[in-house]
Amino acid sequence: MGQKSTIEWTGSTWNPVTGCAKVSPGCLNCYAERMARRLQAMGQPNYTSGFKLALHNHAVDLPLRWKKSQTIFVNSMSDLFLKGIPKEFLMRIFSVMRQAHWHTFQVLTKRSDRLLELSSQLPWAANIWMGVTVENKDYIHRIDHLRESGACLKFLSIEPLLGPLPKLNLDGIDWVIVGGESGPGARPMDSAWVLDIRNQCKGSGVPFFFKQWGGTRKKQAGRMLEGRTWDEMPGREKREMGCCANKLSCPLRLHSPRRPRKALPATP
Numbered sequence: 001m002g003q004k005s006t007i008e009w010t011g012s013t014w015n016p017v018t019g020c021a022k023v024s025p026g027c028l029n030c031y032a033e034r035m036a037r038r039l040q041a042m043g044q045p046n047y048t049s050g051f052k053l054a055l056h057n058h059a060v061d062l063p064l065r066w067k068k069s070q071t072i073f074v075n076s077m078s079d080l081f082l083k084g085i086p087k088e089f090l091m092r093i094f095s096v097m098r099q100a101h102w103h104t105f106q107v108l109t110k111r112s113d114r115l116l117e118l119s120s121q122l123p124w125a126a127n128i129w130m131g132v133t134v135e136n137k138d139y140i141h142r143i144d145h146l147r148e149s150g151a152c153l154k155f156l157s158i159e160p161l162l163g164p165l166p167k168l169n170l171d172g173i174d175w176v177i178v179g180g181e182s183g184p185g186a187r188p189m190d191s192a193w194v195l196d197i198r199n200q201c202k203g204s205g206v207p208f209f210f211k212q213w214g215g216t217r218k219k220q221a222g223r224m225l226e227g228r229t230w231d232e233m234p235g236r237e238k239r240e241m242g243c244c245a246n247k248l249s250c251p252l253r254l255h256s257p258r259r260p261r262k263a264l265p266a267t268p
């Protein structure tokens, strides 16, 4: 089993890499940094360097040993497209995700430029969901990079939402998550920004997931929006067949439109 997660939109976490560096305003109160320092103080072996980048060879193959199907957030304690992660290591992680087709992997990055740079060399598969974080209007170019990538299922994590995001281009986007910042120093999120994104998703037919209002009292603030929770997910057909959902065969020749019975080969 992967490490069970309390994050509302996933099931467990897998961290073959830990440690990161701040890249944009969304990183200011980074949860992973706070957690890494806590784990370092507790003597956790994967965090002896605290929040400095560390590659964990022993963790790369773990999902192949987890027989029960899980939804796995990859690198919740880092960013998989960090420059310091060698391409070869990244390829090994993607190869494991492709082989372990009984799991769903959720990869999230703020380094969308490196995602795009390496995309054509990565062994994409329908069970690898790729997302970018967009915290305010200065980072919507990450959506364009994601759209151009070879990922079969593409999603946005708009968390922490730090400003209005009107007129998002949601073409080719399969799922949108919105959330406010939580913890010490949490910056406020205006409900009008959230409702506007929810309406844009509705208008474009994109599933919308509202994670939380956040704030310093996260539990109290809850996750209700207009009297209900919003836990929409990409449709089953899209989840199982990715970009092949409406086509006879994968245009990128990355995977079969039918769910494979045996583990996929390591590379396409």
Ligand code: SF4
Pocket: 020, 021, 022, 023, 024, 026, 027, 030, 031, 032, 033, 076, 077, 078, 079, 110
């Ligand atoms: S990219 Fe993510 S993990 Fe890295 S510093 Fe920013 S918020 Fe933290």
